[in-house]
Amino acid sequence: MRYTISLLAASFAALPALAEVPRVVTDFVPAQALVSQVMGDLGQPQMLLTGGSGAHDFQLRPSQAGMLADADLVVWVGPQMTRWLDKGLEGIGAKAARLTLLEVPGTYLQDFQAKGTKAKAGLGGDDHGHDDHGHDDHGHENTATEAPAADGHSHDGLDPHAWLDPGNAPVWLQAIAAELSRIDPENAATYAANAAAAAKGYASLEAELSQAMQPLAGKPFVVAHDAYGYFASHFGLSVAGAVQLGDATASGAETLAGLRAEMEAGGVVCLFPEVAHDPKQAQLLVEGTAVRLGAALDPEGAMLEPGPEALIQLLRGLARDLADCLGA
Secondary structure (H helix, E strand, C coil), X not given: CHHHHHHHHHHHHHCCCCCCCCCEEECXXXXXXXXHHHHHHHCCCEECCCCCCCCCCCCCCHHXXXXXXXXXXXXXXXXCCCHHHXXXXXXXXXXXXXXXXXXXXXXXXXXXXXXXXXXXXXXXXXXXXXHHXXXXXXXXXXXXXXXXXXXXXXXXXXXXXXXXXXXXXXXXXXXXXHHHHHHCHHHHHHHHHHHHHXXXXXXXXXXXXXXXXXXXXXXXXXXXXXXXXXXXXXXXXXXXXXXXXXXXXXXXXXXXXXXXXXXXXXXXXXXXXXXXXXXXXXXXXXXXXXXXXXXXXXXXXXXXXXXXXXXXXXXHHHHHHHHHHHCC
8 A cells, every 4th residue: 555655656756836816916907807807717816905995095915015025026007106016126125027007008098187198108009909990199209118106106197097998808808818928828828818809898898988979078077086088088078187197196275176167057967976076065166066976986996896797897987977967
């Protein structure tokens, strides 16, 4: 019996070790959803932000630092969005491969309050059909190098909320599949197939939302936070202003007075609060005007359950909330 067991043990020892699926860490919901779609049944990416935490201003706990230390790959939007992660990647997460979505070639980028401008991230890449969706090319090239502000990202240059343009999802899915395939070539075919299937889903979603948003063109609205330029630009919507430029940037009295005057003049249809912002200021601004107060928007998916459908739910939910108020 001992001889038989020894033979079996020797046989197993001679077998090549099975390759492990890469351990992937993401910053928050949009990236986690995209990686989940590409990995499929092979694995589940971890996410640093949980429990409704805001993406812009965050500090790593020891358990999350451990995730970074053990990661094979970190997929994140970029330092313009999650500045706090940049330091972690230079330190405890330095050994992990890194995929910065805002730097993926072919990504559609635009500046804050510069709707309709176009830029290609990285070196080369096409614009993945954005001309077909109403974007104007003003010849402006963004390179995603704006210095972040104290609230976590700059509000003078590159707008990092690029996941709100559904045309970026297929570009990012392909990049995620390529990076996972480089690290884990045994499963390359699965990653590629999953990315292709997910891209078809975003194409269908884009067509669905384009039809739903079409009646809302020409109906200006105000938002709590300057985060919706990509969505508005892609679908031809009109953001009249923002109550706050950033999460930690309170608007001055002159800005608020201007918004109030525009609303009183009848130039705004709705004002939308946001899940991570105090709604009291929005309520005060619409008081005594004909402007409707819409639902609290969730541009980062903070209130969503992470998973492969989360970004689709985020985009569809945003469209629904906009339509419920603007289309009333």
